[in-house]
Amino acid sequence: MSSSSNSKLSDKSPSTILDVQKAPKSTSETAALLRLLQLESDIRRIETERELIYHIANESRPVLGFRQAFLFRKRRGWKLEAVSSVSGFDRNAPINRQITDFAASLEGEESPTLVNFDGADAPSALQGHTFRHGIWIPLVSRKGRVFAAILVLRERPWREDQLPLAERLGGAYAHGWQALAGKALERRGWPAARFVVPMVLLVLFLAGFIQAPLSVLAPAVVDGAQRTAVTAPLEGVIEEILIEPNAEVAGDTVLARYVSTELRNALNIADKRVIVARAELTKLQNASFASREAAREVSIAEAELELAVAEFELARERSSRTEIVAGTPGIAVFEDARSLTGLPVAVGEKLMEIVNPEVKEFTIRLPVNDSIVLSEGAKVRVFLDSRPLSPITGELVRTSYRASAHEDGSFAYTLVARAKPEDMAGLRIGAHGTAQVFGAKHSLHFIVFRRPLSWLRQTFGF
Helix, strand or coil, X not given: XXXXXXXXXXXXXHHHHHHHCCCCCCHHHHHHHHHHHHHHXXXXXXXXXXXXXXXXXXXXXXXXXXXEEEEEEECCCEEEEEECCCCCCCCCCHHHHHHHHHHHHCCCCCCCEEEECCCCCCCHHHHCCCCCEEEEEEEECCCCCEEEEEEEEECCCCXXXXXXXXHHHHHHHHHHHHHHHHHHHHCCCCCCHHHHHHHHHHHHHHHCCCEEEEEEEEEEEEEECCEEEEECCCCEEEEEECCCCCEEECCCCEEEEECCHHHHHHHHHHHHHHHHHHHHHHHHHHHCCCCHHHHHHHHHHHHHHHHHHHHHHHHHHHHCCCEEECCCCEEEECCCHHHHCCCEECCCCEEEEEECCCCEEEEEEEEHHHCCCCCCCCEEXXXXXXXXXXXXXXXXXXXXXXXXXXXXXXXXXXXXEEECHHHHCCCCCCCEEEEEEEEEXXXXXXXXXXXXXXXXXXXXXX
16 A cells, blocks of 8 residues: 555544445454554554564554464565564574465565465465465555565455455554664665676676786885995905994995904915025025026025015905905995804905995895786886885886895896885885886786686696
8 A cells, every 4th residue: 555545544533444444343343443543653652673573573463363473574585574473483494484485476466465375376385374364464665665564364264344454554564664764665675696696797707808907016125226245355254343234334434354363374474485585595696606506596596585475465465455445435234243243254255235325226026926027117116114005106127037046945036116216215225015016908807817827827738
């Protein structure tokens, strides 16, 4: 029944209702109308939907005189909400599922209708039900949508003249329910899954043809663009590191000192050998006037003196290199002074780097498994750990041809990216973060299935 007809009925007195709707001739039906008026008064005092649902299933019994009532709500389908005289029920119980399926078959009915489980169209499981006679009472919103329904049952057949009373009861409950739920009752449920799933799959399939740049993530670190490696000038043992990590140094700053004991001893020994060789040469030169044999040995003594002098010069030059000098101004970058102290080093072994702090760049380690086709000038976005909400945009300036091994045993390509000087200002050399490197554009299908396809090709060869 529509909301306008409900409002018209509510404006009339009980006597008018009797005139319009086939006035009941028995005292019991008159009492039922009076109980309906009392029920409408009770509905106005209900505060929650849950309370109203309980009221529909149990407190409407005196008006219609049913033995059992089922309350259904319509969303995507019909759902059993309450059963009279029980506080809890199982929707998956066979009888409740049969009742729900039967209610779904009455979906097109928008006014109270007599139903009978004795008919051939009734489910076989319900034909033996104790209460086989019922009234289907739909609850209709103001816009004419059936959002709920009551199925009342009893063992005796219902009369046609009881339908107006049921319609009035349904209108009262529909009005009260809409007053509590508001516009939520007018919202349509989700479309059936058989329509939604194909549409979603079609949209995803079509969206897969959208072109987007293929990107990968890789660890990045802020580095200096101008770096000078400080290497060991000779073989020996580092006695002391004279600066702290990340300290600013000048070109003539002494960075480290070798253990010089062995070098000093070698210099002293070389000096003694020079003295001995010179004395031997002098002796042979003096004896050469009287002995031809001594004259022949003079040239040998001269060669031995030259060799001793050369060894002395080498020892003196090595002794003068016991201090390692920066050679260029900048920041001395190394891990820890204690790890270098006492360390035996070979010639050319790298100890630290001198970095120009004015010119910075990003060094990116791209794992081999994430390798994509990259070219110089590709877009790069770097998210530093110290400022994750302020990415720095730059471009790729250099990529390594081969992957190299790192301390953790992994292989990765080395990429170098640079950004505008004003964006790099204030960044600390050595700061870590994550870089997003963008490659060529591909379809979303390729981007999503790139890894699975790569795994299939590498594993099964197809």
